[in-house]
Amino acid sequence: MFQEYDVIVVGAGHAGCEAAVSAANMGSKVLLVTMNMQTIGQMSCNPAMGGVAKGQIVREIDALGGYSGIVSDKSMIQFRMLNMSKGPAMWSPRTQNDRMVFANEWRMMLEQTPNIDFWQEMVMGLLVEDGVVKGVKTQIGIEIRSKAVVLTNGTFLNGLIHIGEKQFGGGRMGERAAVGITAQLIELGFEAGRMKTGTPPRIDGRSLNYNAMEVQHGDEDITGFSYLSKEFPVKQRPCHITFTNPKVHEILKTGFEKSPMFNGRIRGLGPRYCPSIEDKINRFADRERHQLFVEPEGWDTVEIYVNGFSSSLPEDVQMKAIQMVPGFENCKMFRPGYAIEYDYFPPTQLKISLETHLVENLFFAGQINGTTGYEEAACQGMMAGINAHNKINEKAPFVLKRDEAYIGVLIDDLINKGTNEPYRMFTSRAEFRILLRQDNADLRLTKKGYELGTVSEDRYQKMLKKEEGTNELIRFLKKQSLNPDVMNPVLGERGTALLKQKVKAVTVITRPQLSLSDLMTEPAINDYCSVLEDEVVQQAEILLKYAGYIEKEKETADKMNRLEDIKLYETFDYNSITSLSSEAREKLTKVKPSTLGQASRISGVSPSDISILMVHLGR
Numbered sequence: 361m362f363q364e365y366d367v368i369v370v371g372a373g374h375a376g377c378e379a380a381v382s383a384a385n386m387g388s389k390v391l392l393v394t395m396n397m398q399t400i401g402q403m404s405c406n407p408a409m410g411g412v413a414k415g416q417i418v419r420e421i422d423a424l425g426g427y428s429g430i431v432s433d434k435s436m437i438q439f440r441m442l443n444m445s446k447g448p449a450m451w452s453p454r455t456q457n458d459r460m461v462f463a464n465e466w467r468m469m470l471e472q473t474p475n476i477d478f479w480q481e482m483v484m485g486l487l488v489e490d491g492v493v494k495g496v497k498t499q500i501g502i503e504i505r506s507k508a509v510v511l512t513n514g515t516f517l518n519g520l521i522h523i524g525e526k527q528f529g530g531g532r533m534g535e536r537a538a539v540g541i542t543a544q545l546i547e548l549g550f551e552a553g554r555m556k557t558g559t560p561p562r563i564d565g566r567s568l569n570y571n572a573m574e575v576q577h578g579d580e581d582i583t584g585f586s587y588l589s590k591e592f593p594v595k596q597r598p599c600h601i602t603f604t605n606p607k608v609h610e611i612l613k614t615g616f617e618k619s620p621m622f623n624g625r626i627r628g629l630g631p632r633y634c635p636s637i638e639d640k641i642n643r644f645a646d647r648e649r650h651q652l653f654v655e656p657e658g659w660d661t662v663e664i665y666v667n668g669f670s671s672s673l674p675e676d677v678q679m680k681a682i683q684m685v686p687g688f689e690n691c692k693m694f695r696p697g698y699a700i701e702y703d704y705f706p707p708t709q710l711k712i713s714l715e716t717h718l719v720e721n722l723f724f725a726g727q728i729n730g731t732t733g734y735e736e737a738a739c740q741g742m743m744a745g746i747n748a749h750n751k752i753n754e755k756a757p758f759v760l761k762r763d764e765a766y767i768g769v770l771i772d773d774l775i776n777k778g779t780n781e782p783y784r785m786f787t788s789r790a791e792f793r794i795l796l797r798q799d800n801a802d803l804r805l806t807k808k809g810y811e812l813g814t815v816s817e818d819r820y821q822k823m824l825k826k827e828e829g830t831n832e833l834i835r836f837l838k839k840q841s842l843n844p845d846v847m848n849p850v851l852g853e854r855g856t857a858l859l860k861q862k863v864k865a866v867t868v869i870t871r872p873q874l875s876l877s878d879l880m881t882e883p884a885i886n887d888y889c890s891v892l893e894d895e896v897v898q899q900a901e902i903l904l905k906y907a908g909y910i911e912k913e914k915e916t917a918d919k920m921n922r923l924e925d926i927k928l929y930e931t932f933d934y935n936s937i938t939s940l941s942s943e944a945r946e947k948l949t950k951v952k953p954s955t956l957g958q959a960s961r962i963s964g965v966s967p968s969d970i971s972i973l974m975v976h977l978g979r
Contacts, residue, residue, distance in 0.1 A: 362502070365389050365505070366389045367391075367508045368509045369391070369392045369510045369512060369741075371394060371514055376741055378428060378738045378739070379741035380392045381427055382425070382745035387813065391504065392477070393481065400463060401465070403457065403462055407665055414785060419585055419802075420766060422801070423823075424805050424806070424815065425809045425819065426742045427469050430588065430589065433592070436592070438455065439455050439456075442454055449794045449797055453585055453798060460661070479504070481500065483497070483498055488722075491720055492720040493508065493509045493721045494506070511541070513538055513728050514737070515532065515557065517728065520537070522698060522701065524672070524675065524677070527625065549718050552703050553730075556629060558700070560668070563691050564693070572687035574600060577596065587806075588819060602685055603649040605648065605686075611681040612638055614677060621672055622642075631732045632782075634784070637669050637670060638671060651668055652666055652667065652669055653668055671696075671697035673697075675693075678697055705728055706780075707779065712958065713744075713751070714744040715747060723748050725740035725743070727782075731779075732784050765801075776953070794910055795914065799895070799899060807820070826895060826899065833896060837885070837904065847859055865885060870905055875901065876900070921957065923956045924957035927956075940973075946964075947964045
């Protein structure tokens with residue numbers, strides 16, 4: 361019935377979709393297996409993409425030829441560039457999205473991608489022969505063979521939904537859990553754990569009083585995520601902000617004794633940085649209010665997502681409490697919030713390519729690795745798809761370093777440090793934030809994607825044009841002089857020192873009070889810049905303003921990367937090196953680092969252990 365596929369991807373969430381398109385666009389014949397064809401690319405939780413650090417990840421996915429940025433731009437109902445009051449390393453794009461359009465765009469793009477087939481059914485187990493995965497087995501007993509398998513099961517592995525004292529199996533509200541895979545993986549020697557996440561109630565927007573809330577509009581100038589996107593919505597839908605209060609907190613507390621989180625029924629750890637409302641009022645008892653974001657779920661629907669009110673309390677307690685929130689006095693609920701508990705596999709069991717150590721050609725991506733968030737899942741899916749294709753074609757793994765991408769930081773953190781709580785990306789996790797900006801993701805990664813085969817010729821040429829235009833503008837500004845008579849009125853207005861003689865534009869643009877647009881008072885600069893795209897002008901300005909900081913980070917990264925050039929091998933016998941600490945021997949044997957640099961970032965491996973390894977390697 362089925363041909364043998366190159367890659368089978370199990371699950372069609374954000375990780376599964378990106379895994380399928382990356383492997384397919386590189387030339388692999390892919391089968392995408394999902395329990396429900398109607399929920400491909402589903403936004404299971406909030407109707408938004410991006411945000412701090414997450415927005416950088418979406419731009420990196422896009423720069424490498426992934427589809428998340430394009431889908432997000434096509435389905436956006438609002439766009440905001442966060443942290444614009446800070447330096448460019450902190451700027452982070454974010455979209456509010458139409459959930460139905462988002463899922464529909466993903467499905468259409470998948471269906472239009474050659475080399476992808478679909479099958480709707482639950483995968484119950486893997487076909488494993490002599491330590492190598494050979495395909496999957498479905499619920500009705502069909503065996504589908506492949507050269508590699510990517511598991512992107514999300515919250516579906518033995519998923520258990522909690523609402524107060526009620527609990528029932530499910531991977532998402534209204535959808536059944538996936539069973540069979542966890543038991544088989546444990547039998548094969550894998551270590552498994554439990555995690556928890558939650559979602560807030562959905563509210564009928566027609567029943568809300570928006571006049572009692574603060575309105576939050578999108579940006580007038582929309583940048584978008586994808587470097588290919590040019591058409592954006594003419595109008596945007598506003599979000600709103602409101603706050604809880606002591607009355608809300610008191611009502612919520614009445615449900616604590618029935619809370620699965622407080623009475624021990626939930627064993628998995630929840631996300632530290634996105635806690636439930638009951639967790640917030642318990643942990644921050646001194647705070648009288650917590651911010652809530654009232655987010656529309658699309659252009660035409662009245663359904664509202666109450667960001668910040670995630671809860672697993674009994675539904676009647678949720679309803680009474682939320683009606684005490686300003687603007688929600690007469691609200692009607694579509695469905696209550698709930699917590700979901702699911703299986704995950706500690707990611708220290710993976711290679712840097714996201715292939716498992718125990719079973720060859722088997723890859724894990726997304727929440728199965730202990731992460732939380734659409735963006736974190738999508739980038740892992742993309743990397744797993746790329747590396748599954750590379751592995752079966754006997755090519756080297758594609759690995760991004762910590763100074764090359766937030767994606768590299770995320771995967772490096774997961775496989776070296778592991779995680780016992782849902783991992784979320786923050787800018788603070790990256791040592792090289794000035795190098796890993798959202799504006800230069802294409803300059804960092806598009807050439808790599810082009811060489812891999814995930815990036816089209818048009819996209820590559822577009823990046824080269826931007827790079828060339830940026831370099832030419834920088835050269836021009838280094839040669840162009842500023843006339844004091846022309847510039848001093850602007851400099852005086854900006855509160856910075858006046859010019860006494862002609863100086864090169866490049867020496868003035870570094871002043872914090874000035875932007876490149878201020879220098880366009882000089883006619884020659886205005887004429888030159890007026891024909892350039894905004895992203896070229898912005899890129900040149902950032903590179904000139906932060907040149908010293910960028911150079912310093914590059915030097916630090918180069919020093920760190922020297923250790924990345926020293927290779928280690930899976931068969932390396934650390935137990936034979938008795939001078940290593942016992943903890944280092946244990947951790948190195950378990951993680952099996954591929955380079956000395958990776959070994960240096962494993963928790964419990966000290967600098968002296970690294971020195972011992974260097975001596976042992978003849979370095």
